[in-house]
Amino acid sequence: MEPTYIAALEIGSSHIRAAVGSLDTEGTLTLLAMEDEYVADAIRYGWIQNVDDVSNRINRLVRKLENYKTISPRKIKAVYVSVGGRSMAAHTTVVERHFDEETEITGRIIAQLKEEARHQGLSDSIVVDVIPKKILIDNRDTPKPIGTFGSDICAEFSVISCRQHGQRNLDRAVNERQALTIKGSFVRQTALADMVLSPDEKSLGCMLVDFGAETVGVAIYKNDTLQYMVTLPIGSRCITRDIMSLNYTEERAEEIKKVIGDAINVDPGFRRNDFDGDAVEINSFIRTRAGEIAINIVEQAKYAALNFSADLPGGIILAGAGAKLRGFTDLLRQQSGAKVRIASAPSSIRISDTRMQTYDMLDVISILNAAAANQPQECTEAPQTTIVSPYGENGTSTDNDNEYADGPGPNPRHIKTNKKPNEVKKKGNSIFKGISDYFATIFDEPEDSPEDENKI
Incomplete structure (x- = not known):
């Protein structure tokens, strides 16, 4: 049986991500292709602001995915989407x-x-x-x-x-502008939780933190049930903007944050040729903002009327690009007193190319995973193959250039003719009859007539 191809689209606070996977007869999900596009101003806090810009980027992502050897020549006609954003x-x-x-x-x-x-x-x-x-x-x-x-x-x-409003713009960008059918939608945080949290963590109690560019999603589980969920309007881009106040462009500030940024140490060790500015001053900004974000995350347990030591022994599970800030995991561990681990894709999901980096794509992978577990529907379409008869539509040959040509079917060669197959047989019979009549005239000639005798 043909595998089922499913496609997912995830619109975050700074990126649009898309992925395609296949499901075999046993329901095993295999990642075939993943792509993302950085979006600066068309999306804010997970909400689509510029429908036209987002729609064009979705179109580019779809074209990129369709060019993967694992998908081509199939075309993407439908997607599963995530639902999220600041108001979630x-x-x-x-x-x-x-x-x-x-x-x-x-x-x-x-x-x-x-x-x-x-x-x-x-x-x-x-x-x-x-x-x-x-x-x-x-x-x-x-x-x-x-x-x-x-x-x-x-x-x-x-x-x-x-x-x-957020849902309406999503439908405009995906369905109306790109004519992509939305097969289903899943809540980003619950889909991510279902993929990265272990059964023990959900049962004992834990907190899932999705640390994005402009939002931080927090979901708390206890007794296998979602107990609390909120989206905070803060993120790693806040740290970048603090660095920009020191007269750096956003691109350079983001680069500095990745190279020397540290949420705990004021003067981290780094190669001086990577940065020639004042690392202590920059990390003072980073530590202040990272500390504020960590405190807001930890406070959510109190709003849920839960305590880390007594109610959430599963600790904190971190996802999102913001969690890669050096020292942030240790900072969150210090603030909460709980154990902290980084989320990862489960081994049950196969990856067609080991060069694919899955951590930054966990959000869109989780949408594929959710779709795979909920009666998945085909999202792609294979091009139709047209079989042309060697005799053409009306039973006549389409190639009169050569007497013989390689052709389909069990016989590797066929006679090229403008006649139908039964007419070829008739023509062959008439040829043999003509040869037979010729030899008959040689061996059975008529007697000479009187007129012939007078001829010289």
Whole structure:
């Protein structure tokens, strides 16, 4: 069977990323191609500001992906997308139901409660997902309610929502401008969590931090359930802009941050030919801003009414390009008192080319992974192959230049003729008949006539 090709598009706070993967009959995901485009002003805080610019960049990304040998000559016709941005957050909603007598709790009842919670979303936002948080049956915490019996249900849901404007611009850039069908959408933070967090971390309790350029996404899990989610309007670009205040361009400030930036040490060791400015002054800016970001991240556990040591023994899992700032992992460990690790793609996802760097692309890979786990649909289209008969559309040959030519089929050569196959046979029979008649005239000549005798 042909593999299923799926494509994903992820619009972050500074980059647009796209990827294509294939699924075999066993459901194993293989990464075939990944590309990204840096976007400076067309996107702010994960929201599309300039639809035309973003649309053109999406078009370039699609063309680049289609040129990969692992995909060509297939064409990308649809994508799965992520939903995120500054307004992305989760709030808790409680829905209750009372029955006159003890009743079996079915999947249909839970679905009805979930739909009721969806309609309790914020008026100026759209609900993108509803996740069960806690369900009490007759005041008993019931992690698996379906199949149980009771007369009172109290269901607590995490309702994830975002601004309507952001979703509308995403549809304009992808569907209307590029004619790419959106097969499905997934919340960036939950898709990333499902891919990089271990079952033990989700069960014991942990915090996932996606440290981007202009936003920091925080998702807290406990008892296998999303307990808290928020998007902070801060990121690594804040550090870059602080460096720019020392009369550097944004490109140079970004380069300096990567070369000598350190979130803990004021005077880091580095080669002097890499930078000839005042490293101490620059790292004073970096340490101040990095410390502010770390404090804001750690405070989210308090807003969720959880404590790192008692409730989140799984610690902090860091993702995003901002997490690569030297010393930031140690800084976050000091601020929280929890263990910190860097996120990575699971080994269950195959990579067609080992030269692909997956860390910076974890967000778009997670969308592919989410699509693969939710009844994936084909996103590409193979060109149609037209088989031309050696006799043409009307049964006549299309090549009269040579008497013989290599052709398709079990016989490597065929006679070139303007006749149909059955007419070739008839013509051959007439040739043999003519030869036979010729020899008959030689050996069976008629007697001489009187007129012939008078001829000299």
